[in-house]
Amino acid sequence: MTVHVQEHIWIPLSDGTRLGARLWLPEDAEQSSVPAILEYIPYRKRDGTRGRDEPMHGYFASQGYAAIRVDMRGTGESDGHMADEYLKQEQDDALEVIDWISRQAWCSGNVGMMGKSWGGFNSLQVAARRPPALKAIITAYSTDNRYTDDIHYMGGLLLNDNLWWGTIMLAYQSRPLDPKIVGDVWREQWLERIDKLPFFPALWLEHQRYDDYWKHGSVCEDWSAIECPVLAIGAWADSYTNPVSRLLENLQVPRRGIIGPWGHIYPQDGVPGPAIGFLQEATRWWDQWLKGEETGVMDEPMLRAFVCDTIEPTGTRTTTEGRWVGEAEWSSPEITAKQFHLGADRRLGGNASQAAILQVRSPQSHGKAGGEWMATGCPGEHPTDQRLDNGGALVFETEILEQDLDVLGAPSVRLRVAADCPVAQISLRLNDVLPDGRVTRVSYQVFNLTHRDSHEEPEALEAGKFYDLAIKLNDCGYRFAKGHRVQLAIATAYWPMVWTSPYNATLSISVAESRLELPVRAPSHETKVRFDAPAHGPSTPMTQVDAGTVRRWTEQDHETGINTYITDGVGGLFGEGVIRFDEIDTQLSHSLRRELTIKDDDPLSAKYVLTQSYEMGRDGWRIKIESRTEMRSDKDKFYLAGELSASENGTLVKTRQWDERFDRDLI
Known part of the structure; x- marks a missing residue:
């Protein structure tokens, strides 16, 4: 047609x-x-x-x-x-x-x-x-x-992507109207738009x-x-x-x-x-x-879902092995909760453990192998080998599985836990231990313990008091293969994904009352699901001007104790590089660098800096938007700062600055 x-x-x-x-x-x-x-x-x-x-x-x-x-x-x-x-x-x-x-x-x-x-x-x-x-x-x-x-x-807990996304929005909403569409009023309306630009990350940080x-x-x-x-x-x-x-x-x-x-x-x-x-x-x-x-x-079926086979713990991944399954209704009666009790010997087993208290205090840089909160198709964005983080966690493992174990839905962890400070966080990772020892993250969750009863009315912790928690991990569809092990890792930080709590907390876990529950899909329950191959309409004419680069790395300074996590996208924020849309003769380039630093023994040392450049236009109409945002905190407050400049054909035409602070609300 x-x-x-x-x-x-x-x-x-x-x-x-x-x-x-x-x-x-x-x-x-x-x-x-x-x-x-x-x-x-x-x-x-x-x-x-x-x-x-x-x-x-x-x-x-x-x-x-x-x-x-x-x-x-x-x-x-x-x-x-x-x-x-x-x-x-x-x-x-x-x-x-x-x-x-x-x-x-x-x-x-x-x-x-x-x-x-x-x-x-x-x-x-x-x-x-x-x-x-x-x-x-x-x-x-x-x-x-x-x-x-x-x-x-x-x-x-505050996601560090709050600042990342808010910074991107500063560039996105500072882009000019196209004079080929609106005519000569484009400049006046563009500058007015920048004048009214909100400081997006601050809008969201105000509501904790x-x-x-x-x-x-x-x-x-x-x-x-x-x-x-x-x-x-x-x-x-x-x-x-x-x-x-x-x-x-x-x-x-x-x-x-x-x-x-x-x-x-x-x-x-x-x-x-x-x-x-x-x-x-x-x-x-x-x-x-x-x-x-x-x-x-x-x-x-009401739900058609992909159940992944073993995933290699590598940051860059283009394909996933597995199969499509169908559930006639959701929640499905074919999925039952299988319990694994946490043991004093750090085993995950079928029977409740003898009474024991195990403690964990993670380095504040714990989470380096976590990958991005949201994958977008870029190199290096997926979780890597979890052994990098397991050294700073309390880790429990099953025996070697004697048969495949299919999981579909939300795993959950029930814990009896105490903290030694009024505000603390916990991170939970469900992992697949491969026969060669490598460890793949299957699901995870982070949780602010002051929100144990409500996200609406958090309450400070009483130091040393034990609380019973039920925490849902993210939904997943995964086959733990025969010969593998199921692993649960518990830690007190998850940097650089979430901002640190204000105290260097130690958590105590009473293992006798703690367990992992997996939503296990019956192995005999099969509903065939198929999809057609992808179809598309005609593509828009475009030229790849520059492939761009995306890099991610971490550093640890053994003199200062500072850990640094950097992502650096040049040319294209999501790996697309510099492109030109030929029909409208418009070229786009978007670069952004994130640098997060922290000391392992000091949660208040956390600092986050983003620098960004967005360029667009055509001959005779070239726009450049640059910004820098920064976040830090002390025990009582968050501090947010930002600056933005906009240029037309190489001439600076508008600047904005922000400097805001917010009380920490049990976070």
């Missing part, structure tokens, strides 16, 4: 704001209206996501849909100002956009909404607002709870517990608000997998879930592979709910 692309259209809102959009239409849509698929995100449809948008939305248009990619208020060429993530204004605008789409001559009146990450979040949030024309959604790598499963906090700020946009607060069908996508190497299970368990609408081995990448391009024919699966979903055709999507 011939597809027509409209490079830019305006969508008018009731307050006079205009949102910019790209539109893909089947050739006869003006004469014979079709359903529409909306993707609504802040990442610039003209140049930011063009390489990904073209083959995806072009494919949907070739299947008889109007596909529309809309930039949110204050982003791309859209009018206005974007003050934060997931505001009510963002949802209100989406309601107007969906209504506008439904009334166009090329639209049948039925609209679907989809997205990955931010677009997956707001697909859920907008569905909860129940616009009449919205008939179904696809949400990929998103969450129902903005506090527990997003890039800011994990287990009540699950308060009303995070509850807004968390659809878990009212599952019944969503009344349209939901297809939820997750991935084991990504950071947004746990919500898939919760969506399947709690929504009451037609729903299905798919979890693959990938990182934060749409499944048709999924890395680590195998990628799947996700665009065909999405089309089946849309055909069912937007066209009213019976496609069999509701005959599929």
